[in-house]
Amino acid sequence: MTKKNKLVFLLMLVLGIAIFLFSVRNVSFSALVVDIQHLHWGWLIVAFCSMFFSFFLEAIVVKALLHKETMTLRWRDALRIPLIEQLFNGITPFSSGGQPAQLFAMLQSGADAGRATSVLLMKFVVYQSMIVVNFIFALLTGFHFVADKMQVLSLLFVLGFVVHLCVIMALLMIMYWYSFTKRLVKAFFKPLRWLSKSNRYEKLEEKVDVKIDNFYEESLRLKRDGWLLFKISCLTLVQLFFYYIIPYFILLGLGVSGVNFWMITTMHILIVMVISLFPIPGGSGGAEYSFSTIFSSFITNSSKLILAMILWRIITYYFGMFLGMIALVIPPQKMKKIDK
Template sequence: MSRTNKIAAAVMVLLGLGIFAFEMRNLNLQVVWHTLMSLNLWWLAASLAVMIGSWVVESFVVRMFVEHEGERLSFKAAFRVPLVEQLFNNITPFASGGQPAQLVALMQAGVEAGRASSVLLMKFVVYQFMVLLNFVITLVFGFHQLATRFGPLALLIVFAFVIHIAVIVGLLLVMYQYKFTKKMVALLIKLAGVFVKPARQQQWQQTMDQKIDSFYAESLHLKQNRGKVYKAALLTFVQLLLYYSVPYFVLRSFGLAHLSLIEVMILHVMIVMIVSLFPIPGGTGGAEYSFKTLFAAYVPVASQLVLTMLLWRFLTYYLGMLMGGLALGVTPGRMAQTLPPEKNEPSA
C-alpha cells in the first residue's frame, strides 16, 4: 500500500470521525451510553455475519471464474480479492481503485495478467447487471413510497438509475455493436475536439480505442462461458441481498422489532444508489445524510438513529477498509493445478 493510499485511508477515517462527532454534538451522552448497553448482541452478530457472508459469496464468484482446465484458486486467495477491493474502493473517488487492486491480488495469487483481466471483466459485467436488477425491483416495489415521503432524494435516485442504465447500455453496445460503438465514440470525441487541442483529442481517441478493443476482446469470454455467467449472476444476486440486509439486523439490535426486512432492504438499495453519485470516496457525507433522512421515520429516538447510522457505516464501509488492510499483509496461496485422474491402461 503506497504512502498516498495510506494518507487517503487516514483522511477518510478522520473525516468519518468528524461526521459522527458532529452528529452527536447535541445528544445526551448518558442516553447514548444506555442505548449502547442495551444492544442485542445476537442481532448485532447477525449483521456482522451477513456482511462477511457477502464477501464470502463474492469470493466464490472469483474462484469460479478463475477455474480453468484443472487450475483452481484456494479459498484464502479468492477471499483476499474482495477484501482488497473493499479497501481500494473505499479510499478512491467513484471506487476507481477497486479494479486495479483486484488485478494485482489475482496476479499475486499466480493468475496470469490477461486471464485476471478477463475474470474481472466478467465479474464486473455480472455485478453491474445484478445491481441494475435489484434497483429495478426496488423501484417497482418501493419508489412510490419514497417519492411521496422524500421528494428531493427521489430525484437523485432517478438520476442514479439513469447513470446505471447508461453504463449497461455502453457495455452491451461494445459487446454486440463493436464497430458502431467505435464510430459513435469517435464522433463524440470529434465534437469535443472543438474545445480541446488536437493533440489532446488524438490522445483521447487512442485511449478510448484501446479500451474498447480490450473490452470487446475480453467480452468474447463472456459469450463462451455462459454457464459460468449464469451461476455467477445467481451468486452475485445472493451477495447483494446479504449486503442490502445489513441495516435491518443493525436496527433489530436496538430492539426495533416493527420493521419489515423488505422495506429496509429497499431503503438500503436507494442509499447505495445515491452514494454512487458522490465523487468523495465511499460517498462520505452523502451516505450518512441519506441514511438519516430515509430511516428517521423508522427510528424516532435521536440517539438510536445516530448509533444505528454509526454501526451501519462501520460494517459496510470501515470494516471493509480494516479487513482489506489486513488482507494486504497476507501472502496469498498460489494457483493449484488439479490433475485429472489417470486412466487405467488395459491389461495385456
C-alpha cells in the first residue's frame, strides 16, 4: 500500500468521523447514550456476520473462476482477494481501485496475468448483471414509496439504473457482437486522434482493445461452461442478498418493531445504487444522506436514526476496509497443484 493510499485511508476515516459528528449535532447526547445502552448486540453480530458471509461468497466466486484442472486457489488467498478489493474500493473514486488491487492479489498468488484479467472482467459483468436484476426488483416493489416522498432521490435512482444498464449492454455487445463493437470503438477513437497529434489516444485505444479481447476470450470460455456461469451468477445473487439485508438486522438491533423485511431490503438496494453515482470514495456524504432520508420513514426517533446510519456505515464500509488492511499484510501463497 503506497503512502498516497495510506493518506487517503486516513482522510476517509477523518471525513467519516466528521460526518458522524455533524450528523449528531442536533441530537441529544444523553438520548444517544441511552440508545447505545439498549442495543440488542446479538442482532448487530448477525449484521456483521451477514457482511462477512457476503465476502466469503465472493471468495467462492473468485476461486471457482480461477480454478484449473491442475491448479487451484487456496481458500485463504481466495478470501484475501475480495477483502483487498473492499479496501481499495473504499479509498478510490467510483470504486475504481478495486479491480487493479484484485489483479495484483491474484498475481501474488501465482495466477496468470491474462487469465486473471479476463476472470476479473467476467466477474465484473456477472456482478453488474445481478445488481441490475436486484434493482429492477427494487424498482417494481419500492420505487413508488420513494417517488412519492423523495423526488430528488428518485431521479438519482433512475440515473443509477441507466448507468449500470449501459455498462451491462456494452459488455453484452462484446460477448455477442464482438466485431461490431470493435469497429464501434475504432470509430469512437478516430476523431480523438484528429483532435490531438499526441499518441495518447492511440495508446488508450490499444489498451481498450486488449481489454475487449481478454473479455471476449473469457466470455467464450464461460459460454461453453454454462453451468459455471449459472453457478457464479447464483452465488453473486446470494452474496448481494446478504449485503442488502444488513439494515434489517440493524433496525432489529435498535429495537425498532414492525419493520417490513422486503421493504427495508428494497430501500437498501436503492441506496446502494445512489452511492455508486457519487465520485467521493465510498460515496461519503451522499451515502449517509441517502440512508438518513430514506430510513427516516421507518425510524421516527432522531437519535436512533443517526445511530442506525453510523452502524450501517461501520458494517458496510469501514468493516470491509479494516479487514482489507489485515488481508494486505498477510503474505500470499502460490496456487496449489491438484493431485490427479
